Amino acid sequence: MASKPSIPKGTRDFSPTEVAKRHYIIQIIKNNFEKFGFQPIETPSFENSETLMGKYGEEGDRLIFKILNSGDYLAKANATHLENKDSTKLTASISEKALRYDLTVPFARYVVQHQNEIEFPFKRYQIQPVWRADRPQKGRFREFFQCDADVVGSKSLWQEVELVQLYDTVFSALGLEGVTIKINNRKILSGIADVIGASDKLIDFTVALDKLDKIGEDGVKKEMMEKGISAAAILKVQPLFHFTGTISEKISQLSVLLAESEEGMKGVEELRFICDNVMKLGLSNSTLDLDVTLARGLNYYTGAIFEVAPPKAVAMGSIGGGGRYDDLTGIFGLKNMSGVGISFGLDRIYLVIEELNLFPETVTATSKALFINYGDAEAFYGLQAIQKLRAAGIKVELYPDNAKVAKQFQHADKRGIPFAVIAGEQEIASDTFVLKNLISGEQRTVDFESLKQDLLRS
Amino acid sequence: MASKPSIPKGTRDFSPTEVAKRHYIIQIIKNNFEKFGFQPIETPSFENSETLMGKYGEEGDRLIFKILNSGDYLAKANATHLENKDSTKLTASISEKALRYDLTVPFARYVVQHQNEIEFPFKRYQIQPVWRADRPQKGRFREFFQCDADVVGSKSLWQEVELVQLYDTVFSALGLEGVTIKINNRKILSGIADVIGASDKLIDFTVALDKLDKIGEDGVKKEMMEKGISAAAILKVQPLFHFTGTISEKISQLSVLLAESEEGMKGVEELRFICDNVMKLGLSNSTLDLDVTLARGLNYYTGAIFEVAPPKAVAMGSIGGGGRYDDLTGIFGLKNMSGVGISFGLDRIYLVIEELNLFPETVTATSKALFINYGDAEAFYGLQAIQKLRAAGIKVELYPDNAKVAKQFQHADKRGIPFAVIAGEQEIASDTFVLKNLISGEQRTVDFESLKQDLLRS
Numbered sequence: 001m002a003s004k005p006s007i008p009k010g011t012r013d014f015s016p017t018e019v020a021k022r023h024y025i026i027q028i029i030k031n032n033f034e035k036f037g038f039q040p041i042e043t044p045s046f047e048n049s050e051t052l053m054g055k056y057g058e059e060g061d062r063l064i065f066k067i068l069n070s071g072d073y074l075a076k077a078n079a080t081h082l083e084n085k086d087s088t089k090l091t092a093s094i095s096e097k098a099l100r101y102d103l104t105v106p107f108a109r110y111v112v113q114h115q116n117e118i119e120f121p122f123k124r125y126q127i128q129p130v131w132r133a134d135r136p137q138k139g140r141f142r143e144f145f146q147c148d149a150d151v152v153g154s155k156s157l158w159q160e161v162e163l164v165q166l167y168d169t170v171f172s173a174l175g176l177e178g179v180t181i182k183i184n185n186r187k188i189l190s191g192i193a194d195v196i197g198a199s200d201k202l203i204d205f206t207v208a209l210d211k212l213d214k215i216g217e218d219g220v221k222k223e224m225m226e227k228g229i230s231a232a233a234i235l236k237v238q239p240l241f242h243f244t245g246t247i248s249e250k251i252s253q254l255s256v257l258l259a260e261s262e263e264g265m266k267g268v269e270e271l272r273f274i275c276d277n278v279m280k281l282g283l284s285n286s287t288l289d290l291d292v293t294l295a296r297g298l299n300y301y302t303g304a305i306f307e308v309a310p311p312k313a314v315a316m317g318s319i320g321g322g323g324r325y326d327d328l329t330g331i332f333g334l335k336n337m338s339g340v341g342i343s344f345g346l347d348r349i350y351l352v353i354e355e356l357n358l359f360p361e362t363v364t365a366t367s368k369a370l371f372i373n374y375g376d377a378e379a380f381y382g383l384q385a386i387q388k389l390r391a392a393g394i395k396v397e398l399y400p401d402n403a404k405v406a407k408q409f410q411h412a413d414k415r416g417i418p419f420a421v422i423a424g425e426q427e428i429a430s431d432t433f434v435l436k437n438l439i440s441g442e443q444r445t446v447d448f449e450s451l452k453q454d455l456l457r458s
Numbered sequence: 459m460a461s462k463p464s465i466p467k468g469t470r471d472f473s474p475t476e477v478a479k480r481h482y483i484i485q486i487i488k489n490n491f492e493k494f495g496f497q498p499i500e501t502p503s504f505e506n507s508e509t510l511m512g513k514y515g516e517e518g519d520r521l522i523f524k525i526l527n528s529g530d531y532l533a534k535a536n537a538t539h540l541e542n543k544d545s546t547k548l549t550a551s552i553s554e555k556a557l558r559y560d561l562t563v564p565f566a567r568y569v570v571q572h573q574n575e576i577e578f579p580f581k582r583y584q585i586q587p588v589w590r591a592d593r594p595q596k597g598r599f600r601e602f603f604q605c606d607a608d609v610v611g612s613k614s615l616w617q618e619v620e621l622v623q624l625y626d627t628v629f630s631a632l633g634l635e636g637v638t639i640k641i642n643n644r645k646i647l648s649g650i651a652d653v654i655g656a657s658d659k660l661i662d663f664t665v666a667l668d669k670l671d672k673i674g675e676d677g678v679k680k681e682m683m684e685k686g687i688s689a690a691a692i693l694k695v696q697p698l699f700h701f702t703g704t705i706s707e708k709i710s711q712l713s714v715l716l717a718e719s720e721e722g723m724k725g726v727e728e729l730r731f732i733c734d735n736v737m738k739l740g741l742s743n744s745t746l747d748l749d750v751t752l753a754r755g756l757n758y759y760t761g762a763i764f765e766v767a768p769p770k771a772v773a774m775g776s777i778g779g780g781g782r783y784d785d786l787t788g789i790f791g792l793k794n795m796s797g798v799g800i801s802f803g804l805d806r807i808y809l810v811i812e813e814l815n816l817f818p819e820t821v822t823a824t825s826k827a828l829f830i831n832y833g834d835a836e837a838f839y840g841l842q843a844i845q846k847l848r849a850a851g852i853k854v855e856l857y858p859d860n861a862k863v864a865k866q867f868q869h870a871d872k873r874g875i876p877f878a879v880i881a882g883e884q885e886i887a888s889d890t891f892v893l894k895n896l897i898s899g900e901q902r903t904v905d906f907e908s909l910k911q912d913l914l915r916s
Contacts, residue, residue: 003568005509008555011502013568013573016582019498025618035604035848037855040477044469044601045503045557046523051463063668065504066526068553070591074545078720082540087532095526099464099503109463110471117473119872121858129503143502154746158837166844219472281841332463366779367495383739387623390493397495400579400614419651 010142017364022145024363026127027060027173029147032170033125036162038149041124043106046097053098055105055331063132066095090197093432099131103148104328104341108305111152112332122154139317139347146431150341152328160274160304160324163342167308167320169287175358178311179286179319184294185271186301188254191264192292194255196233203295204411206231207242209351210293217241240292247275250290269298270303284375306342318346350429366395368455369419369435370412373399381428382421385448394455396421409450412438468592468600475822480603480808483632484823485584487802490628491583494620496607499582504555511556513563513789521590523600524553559587561606562786562799567697569610570790578611597775597805610786618762619739619780621800625766625778626744628802633816636769637744639778642752643729644759644781646712646857649722650698650750653715654691655790661753663687669696675699680816698750705733708748727813728761735879751909760784764800768810777806824853825879825911827893828870831857843906852913854879868894877913 009011011430014022046067053061067077073094081090101108103126111118127147130329134140149166151159164181171179189206193199204227208220215223222239239253251272258264271290278288291405294305301322310316322342329337353359369389371382382398389396397417399408412420422434422443434452446454459851465471472480477770504525511519518877527534531552541549558564561584561622585605590713592598607624624637629637647664651657662685666678673681678699683694699713709730716722728749736746752763761782768774779799791845827847829840840856857866857874870878880892882902891909894901904912 005571007502007509007567007571008504008506011504013502014500015572016497016499019500021857022500023498035851035853037853039474039824040481041474042477042480043467044471045468045589046469046601048464048466053464062528065528067557068524068526070520070523070551072545074543074548077543085532085535087530090532091526099525109465113463113465114471114473119869121869123855131503142896151858154858155830156860158831158841158856161841162856167693169848173904267869277841279840280838281845339579366497372615373616380735380738382620383616387739393493395493395495397581398616400609400616409687411577411579417788 002033008142010136010140012143014143020293020364021225021359022346023352024229024359025346025349025353026145026147028173029170030125032166032173033105034148036123036166038123038125038151039218041107041110041126042128043100043103043110043433045129046099047106047109051109052101052105056101060101062135064101065099065131065133066091067097069094069096084352088353100128101132102130103128103343104150105331107148107150107152108329108339109332112329112334113339113430115334120214121151122153123149123151123427125149138350139415142444143349145346145414147344148341148352149348150328150339152337152339154336155326157270157273157304158277159340160270161277163306163322164274164278164288165281165283167306168230168283171286171308172284173207174353176311176349176352177285178313178355180309181283181286181288182291182294182307182309183271183274183288184291184305185267185304186303187263187267187270188258189267189295191254191258191261191267192237194230194261194264195236198229198233201227201229206253206293206295212241214274243292247279247288247290251275254292274304283405288443296321296323300325304340310348311356314352314355316348319345322346363401364416366415367417368394368395368458370415370417370420371398371421372405372408372421373402374405375402378423378425378428381423383420385423385451386435388448389452389455391453392456396455418458421451466600468594468598470599470601474824477674477869479812480804480819482803482813482817483807484603484605486631488583488629490624490631491607493627494581494607494624496581496583499565499584500586501561501568503587504557505553505564505567507550509567510563516833518559522559523557523591524549525555525557525590527552527554535664545879554714554783558586559590559606560588560899561586561801562608563789564747565606565608565610565792566787569795570787570792573792580608580611581609582608583607587609597809599805600611603804605802605804606799607801608786608797610795613784613796613820615728615731616735617798619730621709621764621798622736622746623739623741623761624731624756625764625800626741629744630742632807632811634769634807634810635743636771636816638767639741639744639844640730640747640749640752640765640767641729642749642763643725644761644824645725645728646716647722647725647753649712649716649719650695650726652719652722653694654687656687656691659685664751664753670699701750705737705746705748709733712750732762752790754779754781760781768806769814772810772813774806774810775806777803777810779803802825822874822910825855825875826852826916827854827865827879828873828875829854829856829879829881830863831860832863832882833860836881836883839881843879843881843891843909844894846906847910847913850910850914852910854913867896876916879909 052064078093105355129143129145131143167181195203208223212220221234239257255268294307301323305323307318308320310319324340326337326338373379386396418438420436427433432445433441434445480482510522536551551832607745625639636735651660658728668679670678697715713726743852750764759781762779765776766778768777782798784796786797831837844854878894890903890905892903
């Protein structure tokens with residue numbers, strides 16, 4: 001006998017309940033993307049290798065899944081690399097295609113390839129799976145969905161304002177309260193680098209500063225000095241160790257701290273515009289917070305940087321992120337295309353909503369009623385009604401076999417179907433149905449119209 | 459300068475309009491799958507190679523996209539095959555995973571793997587992409603969606619009845635009239651093989667018979683004899699050359715023709731049950747037709763065989779197909795699991811609906827209104843209204859930049875946005891908006907409430 005089949009590690013099967021819950025989240029994200037004027041595109045699951053390779057750094061190149069060429073791929077394999085058994089170098093000669101690693105590079109490729117058909121500024125969203133040959137661990141998969149919204153072709157900061165609103169709107173629609181939308185700006189980070197006089201130490205600096213809550217001011221300073229940041233430099237940014245207050249207050253502090261840095265002051269101005277307008281327009285359920293340690297994708301973003309933290313009750317990493325990148329399409333030869341976008345982390349949002357018990361019960365609803373099968377004549381009578389109920393938009397089904405009645409009721413129970421419809425000889429004769437509520441056990445004899453109304457209402 | 463990027467042959471980018479149209483079709487299919495009691499599952503894009511290989515014949519094995527192992531894959535490569543440069547044999551040692559080729563084998567794998575969690579009969583649907591390294595040609599792609607609904611765990615023929623209804627319901631909902639749902643039965647084909655005394659010639663026989671309209675009775679008979687079917691055998695099935703009339707009449711003819719074949723008569727009984735009940739329950743817009751030349755996936759199906767032809771006005775191959783397979787999960791060690799299912803051909807359905815001009819205009823609707831940007835104060839005033847309009851479910855957007863007004867109106871025009879909202883100093887002072895219909899050119903000054911009502915109504 002064959003051994004029980006399995007799936008590759010890091011991948012998942014989704015059961016009906018899981019699919020329903022995932023689609024509930026996706027549908028809300030999608031609806032709000034469209035309400036904000038974003039339009040969907042879809043790109044192929046695999047791209048030409050040259051489109052992807054070299055875009056995510058060396059580590060990224062390793063994590064990209066490559067597709068073996070079809071046919072006699074060894075015929076065209078590089079003989080030297082083959083002889084040397086050099087896997088890394090051989091790959092290019094036996095694999096021309098690779099699974100997409102994210103949605104941003106394919107989007108950039110799309111914009112350049114279709115630039116003459118696109119009306120700019122172009123607001124696009126894309127909800128598709130991506131693949132990474134990462135080591136699987138809790139919450140990290142080799143196949144997962146990304147949900148991205150980006151605008152390309154305008155530098156207007158109103159877009160940053162709207163993207164913060166979009167986060168707030170989506171998370172509110174999902175019932176998530178207490179989400180924190182963190183904002184920073186690449187130019188603030190450059191300003192800090194200017195002030196500490198060590199742009200190569202910037203990441204060490206932000207990583208250490210981010211530990212303030214955990215290891216305290218002295219701990220952070222010790223780590224910074226171990227990384228080679230001078231005591232004098234640390235002293236210059238002393239205010240960052242007591243960086244509290246409202247966003248406006250924080251921005252004021254930054255404008256003092258970064259006064260000498262032209263780049264830094266530009267960042268302050270951008271932050272001020274975005275935060276002022278967001279605050280004046282107001283958020284529903286989320287809090288906007290300025291976090292100068294936020295530095296995700298440092299080499300990538302050029303302006304605003306976003307990251308979203310779930311409600312504090314849930315211990316979980318970020319559930320969204322994004323930012324401004326001034327040269328999205330340059331890698332494909334189209335210069336001066338500024339882009340700004342955000343992403344929603346579907347898997348983590350799912351876990352947060354699950355943990356907070358916020359999925360509506362109706363999400364996983366199966367059929368409203370199961371018609372019990374007493375034999376062919378009864379099944380036919382039932383299907384006549386089923387046909388009309390479905391036409392009225394009601395989900396109903398017939399148990400396919402004339403099995404023991406207890407077994408059929410058990411099936412309804414296990415499937416979570418709330419009603420059974422019983423129609424035997426007597427009901428057929430009187431053109432009626434017995435509608436049984438499987439939760440309360442109540443049942444009553446009704447004509448078709450009442451059956452329909454009852455099921456519509458329930 | 460980099461050359462313009464491209465995508466792998468046989469794959470496609472989908473523009474916003476195309477995505478909207480595809481999702482319109484998918485949504486209708488999905489809604490009706492659920493109305494008929496089917497529940498969604500999703501499986502990983504790639505499976506372990508052993509799950510897929512050997513399941514689709516030699517040709518299928520060749521057409522499966524294999525994923526190169528990550529890391530130093532040559533270290534574990536089979537040395538002999540490597541030395542012999544035997545691509546086919548080497549593959550298993552450098553590739554453990556492969557992209558799914560269809561949704562049926564992954565479904566069978568899913569059922570076996572999760573058999574203890576599944577409540578049978580299990581009605582599942584699955585709408586996901588599949589990949590085939592086929593030679594791309596018009597209407598044939600290397601990445602395409604399949605939309606499958608299957609029931610596993612019951613032999614009841616009521617399911618075949620409902621699947622015919624499901625086809626009719628979906629195509630009616632799509633506005634497609636004149637679809638032909640062709641039905642046959644594997645056992646009828648076995649019966650014919652019995653009668654002509656040559657089961658190995660069955661495919662030759664049906665392929666030739668299928669050409670009756672094109673090459674006439676004499677042509678068909680000539681071809682059959684060339685393929686080694688005896689004149690005596692052909693004489694025995696003479697009625698199939700004048701196989702006309704209603705379905706009931708055709709079934710009667712078959713019951714005479716196949717009287718000597720036990721298997722054939724079983725097929726006649728099954729066909730009679732399904733067709734009788736379908737006809738008595740009635741179809742909305744489709745025609746059921748019995749086609750004894752229908753033999754798709756002959757080695758696979760064991761009972762009913764379905765295929766759907768588009769309206770005659772459109773020259774296009776089948777837009778759907780399916781059937782009964784008595785041993786779906788045997789390949790993975792779970793015996794006696796009968797399944798029956800149907801599939802919708804998304805790409806071809808799209809082309810048919812496009813050709814018949816049946817996509818509703820609303821499918822591709824973008825934002826309802828574009829707020830013209832006259833500067834930061836006006837943009838802020840506009841965003842206050844936009845925020846409330848979006849909360850009311852209305853898709854609206856702000857032009858991000860304070861660009862020339864003509865350019866902004868042109869943007870609305872190119873995007874197909876039907877209204878512009880204009881608010882300058884004067885409107886801000888009076889708390890009003892100018893709503894301009896971009897099709898008629900009409901414009902009027904309104905307060906927020908009227909703006910909202912007008913946009914909701916339009």
